Amino acid sequence: MADLPAFIWLLLVPLIATPFVYLVGRIFDVRGNLIARWAALVVLGVTWLPFILAVLDLDQNGADSYTLGTVTLRFDELSLLLAALSLGLSTVVVLYSAAYMQYEGRQEKYYACLTALTGVMIGLGCAGDLFNLWAxxxxxxxxxxxxxxxxxxxxNALEAxxxxxxxxxxxxxxxMLGIxxxxxxxxxxxxxEIRAAAGDSTLLLAAGALFVIGFGIKAALVPMHTWLPDAHSQAPSGISAMLSGVVIEAGLIAMLRSVAALAGVSDAWGEMLMVFGVLNMVVGNLLALRQTQVKRLLAFSSLSHVGYMLVGLGVAIYANDATGAQGSLFHMLNHGLMKGLAFLAAGSLLYTLHVAAGSHAPLTIADLNGAAKRYPLTALGLSIAVLGLGGLPPLAGFMSKWQIFVAGFNTHESWIQALIVFAALNSVLSLGYYAPLVNALYREEESEAVVKGKRLPLTMSIPVVVLSVAVIVIGIWPALLRWLAEPAGDALLATFGF
Amino acid sequence: MSDVEILLVGGFMLAGVGLYGLLVIRNLIKVVVAMQIMVKGVLLALAAAAETSGQINLGQSMILTVIVADTVVAVIGLALAVQVRRVKGTLDVRELSELRG
Structure with missing residues (x-):
């Protein structure tokens, strides 16, 4: 047992701990499942230890692999990026959920599922064969x-x-049919081995299409996106942050891994990703424009952000230029932080205005009117998040979008440059729905909901402040995440055989 | 066509039947049944693929894993269906269309 590499512990700790989180919470059912909440927090805290060891190990010895029977797990820079994103966001979400979920029954299930979700997403990044990836x-x-x-x-939650x-x-x-x-x-x-063995075969191309559709449903590629706005808006806010910040990105990484194995079958993968990118940007932005519910609006904006990532990845694969992939993965990290912040801040307002009063009504933009006076920190956090998502400098979202756009222009192909201009216009268009949110928050007259709003618990403000600071700091000093995003971009392109 | 090819094509066709069912069926319990039919087609295709590539052991372990995972999904699906019946008093998926746009 002692000679297991660090990354195995990284995915084993949350998975082994999951039943214990559930049982401890179930058996010691006191004061709103206090114990389950602390157990989940301790588990995720402990998981940071193998994470640090895995980072050091990767830094010294390069990509590592571990084989158990016929199952091979490989830990490379891309796995590390996914692990960092899921572990970081779930730690923040557990902190945040302490207050948000305090009136709900049976929270031990919530925390057990959250730790399990973290573990399996770390595992997904490490999968070395197709079936493992599927599992x-x-x-x-x-x-x-x-x-x-x-x-x-x-x-509504059942429908979603x-x-x-x-x-x-x-x-x-x-x-599975593709497999x-x-x-x-x-x-x-x-x-x-698939990449070495795959020839130019129609059946393998069909398998690639099945992978794109199958994993694409989870990555919310338009037109397979219809579950996303419902699930994101109806889930508890912490889970919305996880879904939007990590789960769809994990689907995207699964898709890229499987497609990379079939890279030799077709040379149009780059173009395909760019086409899906354009569809995602257009549909996400246009549908977000007409939303009145804040969480639904944020869900549609996730679609457009997957679009930017796809454009960057498509450019990278098309032109064999690592900058695009690095920019996309950097955007993936930034999007996780910004969208996590947006959902947590919007969730805080939803909590004080509706949930704490025992209502499950959605948070509308009109409810936000004048919220900045009573909840200044949360309003500032939500504003930073949406302006960052809209790509205003000097926030984090600007830096990664910029890198994607630069990669596109460096191809010196006019149609890709036109595509990048189109993406930039989309980014401007997105301010059309982000700006009204900020506008509403800082209005003079307060909405009825704000007047009747409850006090905001401190534990819900801490994660919002932490993530806000992160979004600003990374915007000013993007090199802070370069050690994660750049090697991951190179590793991803390497799996495509470049 | 060899036996294995027939099995592979049959698996794909059965999965197609399940997918068609998902598109036309309006009762939640039957939706879960259609999902099961689709996965059964997948299992046939996997068995055929394992036979073609001569890796029977790999095929067996994959099929067992799929059965387990699929059962969990079906159980959650049925639990959701029960809950929908309790909350809304119907199993008709057409009644589940409040979230739009």
Whole structure:
């Protein structure tokens, strides 16, 4: 046991601890599941230890792998990026949920699912063969079904949960069909061996299409996105932050890993990613413009941000230029921070204005009117988050979008440059729905909900402040995350065989 | 066509039947059944693929894993269906369309 590499502990600790978090919370059911909450926090805190060891190990010895029987787990820079994102965000979310979930019953399930979700997402990044990738992916889906439908007495949450479940189940079945085609054709499931064995075959191209559709459902590629706004808006706010900040990105990474194994089958993967990127930007931005509910608006903006990432990745794969991939993965990290901040800040307002009063009404933009006077920190956090998402300098979102755009212009191809101009225009368009949020927050006259609003618990402000500071600091000093994003971009391009 | 190819094509067709069912069926319990049919097609295709590539052991372990994961999904789906019936008093998916736009 002692000679297991650090990254195995990184994914084992949360997974082994999950049943204990549940049991401890279930058995010592006192004062609103205080014990389960602390158990989850301790587990995630302990997981940071193997994380640091894994970072050091990766830095010294390069990518590592571990084989148990026929299952191979590989830990490279991309796995590290996903692990950092999911572990960081889930730690913040557990802190935040202490107050947010305090009136809900049976919180031990919530915390157990959250630790399990963190563990399986770290595992997903480490999967070394296609079937393993699918198994982690399915584990992630199962943990998130339970969290999306956590308000199981609410008709809307059930509707969102069922849409999510059915679409995910179809996606995972399609992925399995793709795996069957790959296995029948190449005789192996190892991602590296497939790339060597894959020839120019129509069946393998079909398998690639099945992977894109199947994993794309979870990554919310338009037109497979219809579950996303419902699930994001109906889940508890901490879970919305996790879904938007990490889960769809994990789906994207799963898709990239599987497509990379089939990189030799077609040379149009880059173009395909760019086409999906354009669709995601347009549909996400246009649908977000007409939203009146804050969480739904943020959910649609996730679609457009997946679009920016896809454009950067597409450019990188098309032009064999690592800058685009690095920019996209940097944007993935920034988006996790900014969208996490946006959902947590919006969730704080939802909590004080509605949830604490026992209502499950959605938070509308009109409810936000004048909120800055009573809740200055939260309002500032939400403003920083949405302005960062809109790409205003000097916030984090500007830096990563800039890097993606620079990569596009460096290709010196006029149609890609036109595409980048289009993406930049989309980024401006997105301010059309972010700005009214900020405007509403700082209005003079207070809405009825704000006047009746409850006091905000301190534990909900701390995560908002921490993430706000992170968004500003990374915007001013982007090199802070370069050690994560740049090697991950190089590792991703390397898996495509460049 | 060899036996294995027939099995592979049959698996894909069965999955197609399940997918078609998901598109037309309006009852939540039957939706879960259609999901199950789809996954059963997937299992056939996996078995055929494992046979073609001569890796029976790999195929068996994959199929067992899929069965387990799929059962969990079906259980959650049915639990959600029960809860929908309790809250809304119907299993018709057309009644579940409040979230739009």
């Amino acid at each position: 982690w992916f399915e584990g992630m889906a199962i943990a998130s079904f339970l969290l999306v439908a956590f308000y199981h007495e609410q008709a 949960g069922i849409k999510y479940l059915v679409q995910s189940a179809v996606g995972s079945a399609l992925v 069957a085609l790959v296995l029948a054709n190449t005789g192996t499931l190892d991602l590296v």
